[in-house]
Amino acid sequence: MTSQKSGRGAVLSLGRIYCDLIFTGLPGMPRLGREIFARDLTLALGGGAFITAAHSAVLGRATALVARYGTDALSAAMEPQLASHGIDLRFIDHAPDAGPQVTAAMIEGEERAFLSRRAGTADPATLEAALAWPEAHHLHIAEYATLVEIPGLVPRAKAHGLSVSLDPSWDDTLIRDPAFLDRCEGVDLFLPNMEEAGVLTGTSEPREAMEILMRRFPVVVLKLGAEGGMLGMAGEIVSRSAPKVPVVDTTGAGDAFNAGFIDAWLDGKSPGECLAAAVDAGSRSVQAAGGASALVS
Numbered sequence: 001m002t003s004q005k006s007g008r009g010a011v012l013s014l015g016r017i018y019c020d021l022i023f024t025g026l027p028g029m030p031r032l033g034r035e036i037f038a039r040d041l042t043l044a045l046g047g048g049a050f051i052t053a054a055h056s057a058v059l060g061r062a063t064a065l066v067a068r069y070g071t072d073a074l075s076a077a078m079e080p081q082l083a084s085h086g087i088d089l090r091f092i093d094h095a096p097d098a099g100p101q102v103t104a105a106m107i108e109g110e111e112r113a114f115l116s117r118r119a120g121t122a123d124p125a126t127l128e129a130a131l132a133w134p135e136a137h138h139l140h141i142a143e144y145a146t147l148v149e150i151p152g153l154v155p156r157a158k159a160h161g162l163s164v165s166l167d168p169s170w171d172d173t174l175i176r177d178p179a180f181l182d183r184c185e186g187v188d189l190f191l192p193n194m195e196e197a198g199v200l201t202g203t204s205e206p207r208e209a210m211e212i213l214m215r216r217f218p219v220v221v222l223k224l225g226a227e228g229g230m231l232g233m234a235g236e237i238v239s240r241s242a243p244k245v246p247v248v249d250t251t252g253a254g255d256a257f258n259a260g261f262i263d264a265w266l267d268g269k270s271p272g273e274c275l276a277a278a279v280d281a282g283s284r285s286v287q288a289a290g291g292a293s294a295l296v297s
Contacts, residue, residue, distance in 0.1 A: 009137025010062035010088070011262060012130050012162070015049030015146050016122055017067050018103045019078050026108045038106075045081045046103055048142030048169050051252040054085040055259035055281050061266070064088035066130045068120060070099015091133075093124035122146045131160045138162055138266055140258065143169030147183055154186040163266075165189035167258055168196040175199050181216050189265065190217040191258050194224055206230055210237055221261050221278065223254045229282075231275045240275040247286045257282035 025039025049067055056063040065087050069075060071094055082089055097120035104115045122145065130136065139157040141147055147154070147166065157164050166187045168175065175196060177183070184190065190213060192200065197209040206222055210232045213220040220232040228242040260281030264274040 008061075008267065010064060010133070010135040011053075011056050011266070012064050012066050012091070012133070012136050012139045013049045013053035013056065013142060014066040014124075014127070014130075014139060015142030016047045016101060016118065017045060017050045017065075017069055017082075018047040018101050018116065019074050019099075020044045020046035020103045020105055022105045022107065024107045026106060029106060029108055029111070029113060043078065045078055046105075046252060047101075048167055048252075048255045048258075049140075050082075050087075051255035051285075052140055052142060052167075052259045052262075053087045055256040055285070056263060057086040059259065059263045059281075061259075061263050062088065062135060064091050064130060064133070064136070066091040066124055066127060068093045068095050068098035068122070068124045070094075070101060070119060071096050072099045074102070075099035091124065091126040091130040093126045095120060095125075118145075122149045128156075131157055131162065136160070136162060138262060139164050140262060141166045141187075142255070143167060143171070144174055144177075144180065144183075145169070145171055148174060148177075154184075158186055163188045165191060165258065165262055167191045167254065168193075168200070170196055184216070187217060189219045189221065189262065191221045191223070191254075191261070193254055194222060197222055207237060219265070221257075221275070223257055223282070225253075228279050229257065229275055231271050233271050236271065238271050238275060240272070240279050242279050243283055245283050245287055253282045253285040256285035 022042040023038035027036055030036055049065060053063045053065045069092050099119050101119040102117050106113045139162045154164050164187050166184060180200060194206055198204050201209040201212040203209050210220055210222055210230055214232040222230040226242055228240045230239045257278045261274050261278035264277035
């Protein structure tokens with residue numbers, strides 16, 4: 001195993017890319033047997049890997065998206081969005097069975113609900129070439145499901161000298177996997193939200209959850225939504241509140257948060273600076289519908 005690379009290098013963002021149908025301006029959430037109408041609809045590319053990559057790229061970090069992408073009509077129609085954020089697309093694996101991969105997001109105030117369809121496998125044919133890319137210094141895994149689908153992923157990344165981060169990304173079945181934390185062995189940055197951390201640790205207290213997770217990971221960054229975030233690193237815990245901003249859609253805010261933190265952490269900034277960068281990126285994201293839409297002028 002090689003040591004972690006030094007210097008300002010590129011980030012690989014690995015995971016599924018979704019075509020998000022984002023319904024806003026709802027009078028309430030849908031109920032079985034009833035129909036409601038949304039005031040607005042936004043079609044945007046989504047998924048943690050894409051959103052994190054887009055926010056990472058806008059921060060000036062060389063960032064490559066490592067993912068499979070469908071060749072169906074919906075995927076093709078939304079593909080131009082891939083090229084609109086400055087992301088390196090050399091490791092996109094186009095495949096017929098990779099789409100349509102869709103999420104319908106329903107937003108009511110600050111509440112949201114999702115209905116998603118996964119398509120095919122999350123393991124792109126380009127993965128080994130991406131891990132071996134000389135410019136790559138860090139691998140971000142956008143959801144635990146990807147880690148499950150690609151056994152041995154973390155050791156493979158470490159063998160190429162990459163540091164590794166993981167966002168659990170809520171999955172009703174997998175979040176309760178008894179082997180969850182064991183499968184994450186070797187992850188450097190663990191980036192859950194409080195709901196995920198609560199299930200994994202059995203506590204609803206953020207600080208207690210942090211202390212438990214810090215026994216497993218060198219760096220734990222807990223996303224607290226409108227309350228900001230909490231960072232556990234080198235035996236210390238620091239917190240950062242979030243600024244008050246107009247909220248349009250919180251979809252993908254956690255992924256933007258991840259990008260801000262990873263960028264600052266790779267630059268060797270202080271814990272407080274890393275957490276501030278994460279909170280700033282998350283706050284910017286919520287001000288438009290779609291996790292990366294706020295980045296497009």
